[in-house]
Amino acid sequence: MLKNKIGLTVGIAFVLAWCLLPIAWIVSLSFKSQESITVGNPGFLPADGTGAGWTNYHDVLADEQFRRAIINSIGICLIATALSVILATLAAYAIARLEFKGKKFVLTTALVIAMFPVVSLVGPLFDLWRTIGIYDTWIGLIIPYMSFTLPLAIWTLSAFFREIPWEMEQAAQVDGATSWQAFRKVIVPLAAPGVFTAAILTFFFAWNDFVFGISLTSTENARPIPAALSFFVGADPFNRPASLLAAGAVVATIPIIAIVLIFQRKIVAGLTSGAVKG
Amino acid sequence: MSLTKAPPQTSSPRRDAKPEQSDRMVAENRLGRRLVAPALLLMLLVTAFPMLRALYLSLFQYSLTAPDDREFIGLSNYLTALSDPLFWKTTLNTVFIMIVTVGVELVIGFAFAMVMHRVIFARGLIRTSILIPYGIITVVSGFAWQFAFSNNNGFVNSWLPFVDETFNWFDGYSSSIAAIMISEIWKTTPFMSLLLLAGLAQVSEDMIEAAKVDGATWLQRLTKVILPNMRAAIMVAVLFRALDAYRIFDNIFVMTAGAYNTESISFLTYRQVIEQFQLGIGSALSVLLFLSVLVVAFVIVKLFRVDLAAARQES
Numbered sequence: 001m002l003k004n005k006i007g008l009t010v011g012i013a014f015v016l017a018w019c020l021l022p023i024a025w026i027v028s029l030s031f032k033s034q035e036s037i038t039v040g041n042p043g044f045l046p047a048d049g050t051g052a053g054w055t056n057y058h059d060v061l062a063d064e065q066f067r068r069a070i071i072n073s074i075g076i077c078l079i080a081t082a083l084s085v086i087l088a089t090l091a092a093y094a095i096a097r098l099e100f101k102g103k104k105f106v107l108t109t110a111l112v113i114a115m116f117p118v119v120s121l122v123g124p125l126f127d128l129w130r131t132i133g134i135y136d137t138w139i140g141l142i143i144p145y146m147s148f149t150l151p152l153a154i155w156t157l158s159a160f161f162r163e164i165p166w167e168m169e170q171a172a173q174v175d176g177a178t179s180w181q182a183f184r185k186v187i188v189p190l191a192a193p194g195v196f197t198a199a200i201l202t203f204f205f206a207w208n209d210f211v212f213g214i215s216l217t218s219t220e221n222a223r224p225i226p227a228a229l230s231f232f233v234g235a236d237p238f239n240r241p242a243s244l245l246a247a248g249a250v251v252a253t254i255p256i257i258a259i260v261l262i263f264q265r266k267i268v269a270g271l272t273s274g275a276v277k278g
Numbered sequence: 279m280s281l282t283k284a285p286p287q288t289s290s291p292r293r294d295a296k297p298e299q300s301d302r303m304v305a306e307n308r309l310g311r312r313l314v315a316p317a318l319l320l321m322l323l324v325t326a327f328p329m330l331r332a333l334y335l336s337l338f339q340y341s342l343t344a345p346d347d348r349e350f351i352g353l354s355n356y357l358t359a360l361s362d363p364l365f366w367k368t369t370l371n372t373v374f375i376m377i378v379t380v381g382v383e384l385v386i387g388f389a390f391a392m393v394m395h396r397v398i399f400a401r402g403l404i405r406t407s408i409l410i411p412y413g414i415i416t417v418v419s420g421f422a423w424q425f426a427f428s429n430n431n432g433f434v435n436s437w438l439p440f441v442d443e444t445f446n447w448f449d450g451y452s453s454s455i456a457a458i459m460i461s462e463i464w465k466t467t468p469f470m471s472l473l474l475l476a477g478l479a480q481v482s483e484d485m486i487e488a489a490k491v492d493g494a495t496w497l498q499r500l501t502k503v504i505l506p507n508m509r510a511a512i513m514v515a516v517l518f519r520a521l522d523a524y525r526i527f528d529n530i531f532v533m534t535a536g537a538y539n540t541e542s543i544s545f546l547t548y549r550q551v552i553e554q555f556q557l558g559i560g561s562a563l564s565v566l567l568f569l570s571v572l573v574v575a576f577v578i579v580k581l582f583r584v585d586l587a588a589a590r591q592e593s
Contacts, residue, residue, distance in 0.1 A: 123335070
């Protein structure tokens with residue numbers, strides 16, 4: 001019994017260290033001063049006198065390109081998420097609730113697309129987007145983001161919708177509710193958590209994208225944060241400003257951490273139901 | 279709810295009211311298709327169409343730096359790609375990364391899943407933490423690990439007793455690829471462990487208890503009871519992660535930019551299309567990349583005899 005407990009504690013400690021160590025590291029890096037990094041300042045924590053306080057964060061937030069990238073990312077991801085979840089909800093409702101030909105086809109297509117090598121689409125899209133004039137625009141990223149988050153949203157939602165006891169809607173009608181009332185008062189509250197979970201996962205997905213971000217944008221017009229970070233060079237192009245980049249990375253990570261902290265339970269449920277139960 | 283009458287839904291008997299029911303079926307069919315149409319169209323617009331376009335462009339000598347010189351050359355691009363050692367090198371490298379990362383992730387992910395399955399008091403904390411690597415931008419984790427391995431401002435060298443302080447990880451193939459794979463494994467193991475955790479939850483505790491009563495050791499319980507009963511979950515996790523690993527791009531882009539032969543097939547394709555504007559040969563590479571993903575999927579499905587439909591209807 002005791003042996004088990006020790007093993008479990010070690011396991012927990014290991015899992016926590018695994019998950020949090022790189023985060024702690026990048027936070028620590030973001031508080032080191034530029035000068036000390038250029039000279040060479042190995043070690044996990046800032047050595048004596050090499051701390052920079054909030055300077056790196058000030059510099060990053062004062063950077064116009066970086067601010068634009070944050071705004072782009074938030075805007076593009078939110079719009080893509082909203083649209084994607086709306087379309088996925090319609091599709092998932094149909095899949096869970098209705099019998100129709102082509103249901104299997106939709107699910108298979110979604111599965112295949114989820115496994116698609118993104119890079120192989122970039123060339124043709126790059127060419128096409130330039131032709132029709134949506135290269136380097138928000139809409140030019142929203143469309144690919146939507147198509148790539150739809151499979152995930154459809155699978156998660158249809159798994160979720162399948163669990164909803166739809167008879168309750170009829171029961172409410174028998175009890176005298178109109179069908180709209182029955183739908184709104186019974187089904188919507190039951191479906192809302194699933195839709196919300198799908199939205200969070202979709203947002204993660206879109207926020208994480210890199211390939212489309214670097215290929216389908218060329219200026220700060222639409223460049224999202226992961227792409228902006230990778231092109232961030234700072235004053236001296238031969239010396240990557242590690243601590244400044246780290247501060248930028250922390251800023252870009254905060255929204256994700258916040259979402260994780262608030263919606264942990266829902267995310268786990270959504271991830272596993274979409275992927276395993278389907 | 280059991281007291282109310284069952285809704286006149288799909289499950290209700292269809293015999294007695296045939297014409298009305300078939301009307302209903304036609305309507306349901308139509309409604310169903312209308313509801314899935316927008317999502318389906320959008321997905322196809324961004325995947326099927328570009329793929330067909332890539333297929334078409336791959337038959338041309340076509341460079342965006344000289345768009346007017348576009349010339350039909352048949353399958354030459356494919357021959358060029360397939361006879362280029364670079365193509366095979368990147369493919370092999372990608373397969374290598376895929377096998378190692380998925381293998382390591384499977385083992386560590388399973389250990390994590392066991393811990394999460396058992397843990398009671400710190401459940402919320404652990405589950406929250408495990409989502410952090412999953413949610414973090416790959417580019418950020420790439421940077422974090424690149425800086426961690428750096429001999430100028432990292433900490434890895436000083437933490438590893440068998441490595442010299444001045445050792446440069448990004449100065450050769452094996453150490454660079456190791457750093458890249460560590461970053462990849464760090465980021466995606468949690469996802470693997472969540473999938474395995476869901477599989478673990480489906481193994482009945484009674485069976486494990488019964489095996490215990492019968493005197494099975496821990497190892498026997500693991501290999502004879504637990505693992506066989508979560509085979510479907512393991513296979514789905516491996517399939518998902520393997521196809522994902524085969525597309526590896528972000529980490530390589532950030533950490534080595536393809537130096538020292540660390541390029542993956544995705545990276546090679548990207549370089550041809552976006553950096554060099556070679557749409558013809560780039561499209562051929564896109565098609566080859568897509569085909570190789572299909573091959574990987576096929577091999578895994580055959581190898582593990584994954585029955586996705588069965589695995590997905592367990593619930």
